[in-house]
Each structure stands twice: as structure tokens, then as C-alpha cells.
Amino acid sequence: MSDLNQNMIEKYRNSFLKEVEANVEEGEWVKMCMQCGVCSGSCPLGKHWAHPPQEIFMMIRAGQREAVLSSDAMWMCTSCYNCIVRCPRELPITHIMHGLAHYARRLGLAPKGQPTMAFAQIFWDNMMKAGRVNELKLGLSLYYKDGFVQGIKNSLANMKLGQNMIKAKRMNAVEFFGGHGVKDVSGLQKMIRKAQELEDARIAKYGK
């Protein structure tokens, strides 16, 4: 576990809710939840989660820091927005879920090998290279994420799909060699780097 994690524990010893409000995107909304349960009931993946949204909000208020941040619940959100639409208090539930996931990863508490997290990292790295997602490489990176042998197996299993996509011009094999991107890649990278610096500076005061 990171120093940042230890320092956050120190700072917010008795109030995980305050920690969430200060550090999680849209976290200040958590206290507005009135525990009606309509989000949990509306979630199409609800029964597959350890903790549906309204339970997560209750756990945050109950100070169950470890259980919340190491949970894979928020990683299961597919952004269908059913919960946001139905929430009687207009909580941006989907965004809070993503905020929690992001914060947990930052603290090094997210479950190891969580596939959504792995995919998000692959997606980010891929996109940052040219400013656009190279779909061919994204797919290949995903196939080969668990090693070369598994990658070959995955590729063979989906060969037909790939061929059909090429035929239907939904995928271009030439993209493997570089591919297209935005006009000013270095400008974009500089912008993102700056944003990263600002974000790091904001949170750095806790991380020493």
C-alpha cells in the first residue's frame, strides 16, 4: 500500500465520508443519499455486484473505508445511467462510482487484475500515443494482456469476427503500422501532462 494511502488514513481517521467528499469526483453528493434504494433496484447488473450504489453510500457514511475502496463494485458500473435518471435527489451516481474507482486505484487499493481497470489502462495508453484510439491495436492489446499463448488463443477464437470486420470496413489492417491520429499529438500530450501535474499537486500535499 502507498504512502498516500497511509496519509489519507491519518488525515481522515474518523470520517471516510469527508475523505470521499474531498478527493472523489462528485463525492460531495454522497451525503445527499436518502437510502431509498431505487439506484440499486434499477441497476441492470445489480445482482452481480458485491455492493450496489446505495449500499456503497451507506458504507461510506459508516466509515467502511477498506471494504469500499477494495471492493470491485464500482468497477462493475457500465454507465447505463439508469440510476442517475431515477434518483429522486439527482445524485450523479454513475460519476460517483467512476470517481470511487479512480480514487481506489490511485491509492493502490483497487482489486489486483480487475479486468475493467486493466482495460481502462490499455485504452488510455493506446489513446495517448496518437490522440485517437487505434482500435486494431486496442483489441490486440486486450487479447495479449494475459501473455503470448493466451493472446494467440484469443486471436484464433475471434478470427472470424476480425475478418468480417475487415470485410465490412469496420477495421483496417494497415492501422497496425502507426495508424491515424490527431494533428497536434505533442500539443495534446502536453495538455494532458499539465492537467496531470495540477491534479498531482492538489493531492501531493497528502502523499508525502
Next chain:
Amino acid sequence: MTEVVATNQTILVVGGGISGMTAALEAAETGKQVVLVEKRPYLGGRVSQLHKYFPKLCFPACGLEINQRRAKMNPNLTILTMAEVTGLSGEAGSYTATVKINPRYVNENCTACGECGKAVSAEFPNEFDYGLSKRKGAYLPNTMAHPMRYVIDPAMLGSDEAQKAKDACKYNAIDLDMQDEEISIPCGAVVWATGWKPYDAARIQPYGYDRFSNVITNVEFERMADPSGPTGGRIIRPSDGKEAKNVAFIQCAGSRDRNHLLHCSRICCMATLKQCHYVTDAYADATVSVYYIDIRAIDRFEDFYAKVKAKDNVSFIKSKVASVTQDKEANPVLHGVNTEGYHRYANTHDLVVLAVGMEPSVEAGSFPVPIVINREGFIEPASENGGVFAAGSASDALDVNRSVQHATGAALRAIQVVNRVAGTEG
């Protein structure tokens, strides 16, 4: 032409529901001249559509009858039905109201003998039963309507049906040539008692009120429980007429919800607890489920809640229902999570009652008079309103008890204004 004698010492009461009736009678009984304007063809408003009151489970007909008797005996009170205020000009102490009176096509000769109703075959959805039954084109709006006079539906005008009704009348009470008219009434103060309407349940899309016949509203359920209502007091499923023994209530249907009504409607918890009695009284083997966020039974109502809660066949499930679906037998199935232990459920019921809330019956922006309203659309007790005072549920979501108290207060405020005009203020 309708003749109304009024001066700037007259109090105009807009709306003849329980609040308007109360304000009008209280003021008239102090000796003030009062004109009561009601949009419907009868007085009593939504209270007349209730089966029982909470918490005593007594019948509203009783109190309405007393008020009707007071109204009949008081020479200071002028009642205009089928009339609407369309404008108000002037200031406190000297207003002029414009009132549009729609034709009833039935005059004072009517004895409510019912011959016109028998003669007519055309039927229309009965608004008194929220469309759950049909009424004839010549009809008495309800069994204890005041004034006790029939109404001819304007849709029949110019048809043979209307002529049949006229021909059936032995008292020369039907006048098909009546026209709508607009009159001006001077008044010193106005009591605005336009009341409430149930929130449109079809707008709560996941609950399927517009798609599933066995999902109804609490106001419809109230009609169903009434022996003179559309089912003769039998609690049944609209889809097949079978007995509804396994009934679910969904609380906060549209209330306390930023997608619908911002406010807590205050009455729905108690209305549901009352309606639990209707089901358990009707069937010995009934099961009732109340899905709620929290039960708001305040003050002495807490006892009522405790008694319902103690019933073996009534259960309370802490959950805002996420959605309603329907199975092959047209049974509504409720989906959600019981937040006491986070249990996911898919519960099948015979009938679902949506405890819909109250919204002001006059929509924001369509008041015919300049008036200060709050973000929920209820009238504020603002000094800018001059001599216009809200009474009852035009001012907030109130139950009957609190509406009547509020209306009495509003009557006093109006009396103070006209006393000032008369120079009799102390």
C-alpha cells in the same frame, strides 16, 4: 343573466372544495357578504370523492352535509357553480373580478328526479370516479351533489340525445339555449382556495401506470372502496374483475423526487395506512405490502401507524420501488432492493396502488391574478398578494384537518380587509 349583488365589502372565495366552503361559511356567518365561485357543477371538491377520513375512519359525507346545510341556511352566501375566475384587477379593498359561467343547461326547476338521465343513452367517462366508470350525458355529478341539480354534458348539444333529455323533463328544467356568460363582481378581498390535483402517475414511467391496468392510483382506489363508487365498494382488479387480496402500495409516487414533485405531499402516508384498512377489512385472507422510503405519520397519527403496523397481514418494505413489470396473468411485479439488509426482490401482487402526491390544481404561470407562488407552485403568504389570501391546499400540501384550519385563518384575513373598507376596524 346571472345577477350577483356585490360591493367592495364582499369577499370572493375562489374554489368550493372543503377549504373554500369553510372560508366562505366562516366569513358569511360573521355577517359578511360572500360570493363562492366553483368550477365543478357541485361543491365539496375532492373531499366528496373520498370514502373515509383518516385517522377516525369516519365518512366525509357527514361533514359535507353539515356544510351544505350551513350554506343553504345562510342568506349572505351566493354560490356560483360551473364558474371560473378569469381575471382580477384593482387592489385590496377594491377589486373587480371577472367570472366566466359555463352553462349547465339545467335551471332551478330541476328536482333531480332523474328522468332525463334515463332518457339519454350517450355515456361519458365519469370524472367523479376518475374515469373508472361511465356516466350518462344527463347526470347528477354525485349522490349528494350541492346544488342537487342535473347537468347536461355540452358534448351532447345539438344531438337527438339532448332533445330526448329535454323531452323527458316534466318540470321544464332543461334549457338547451343557455349560453356561457361573463360577469364582473366587485369585491374587497379574495380567498383563493383552488386546491390540489393528484400528480399525473403516467409520468412516473418505470411504474407503468399508463401500460398496466392493475396499477392504479390512490385516488382511484379511494373511489373503488366507496360503496357508491365504480365497483360498488368491491376491491378488485381492473383487468379481470377478480378480487384483489394481495395489494401493494408504492409510497412517494412522484413526491420527494426531483424528477417529479420537489415536496413531500404529506397526506399519502396516512392515506395509504387508511387504505390498508380497506383491504384488510374487505378480505380476511388479505396481504398488504407497503413499499416506503420512510413513513411520515406525524403527531397523533403515529398511533394509527403503530396499529396498522401491528397487523399480521400488513408488511412494510423499506424500499423505493425501482420498476414495475407485468406477468402473463396481468399481475404487476415489483422490482427493487429492500434496503433493510439489501435484499433484491421481484414481488408479484394482484393490484398495485401508487400513493401519488398533491400538486396545485392551478399550474404555475396560469393564475388569472398576479400572485406569489413558491417553487412547488403553492401560494406564498406574501404581502405582495394584497387582499388575496390562499386557503387550504392551494397554499401547501395539506390534509383536510389542516386545510380547514388554514381556511378559517384565511377567512379572518379577508374579513380584516373588508372591515377596513367599511371603517369598522377597531
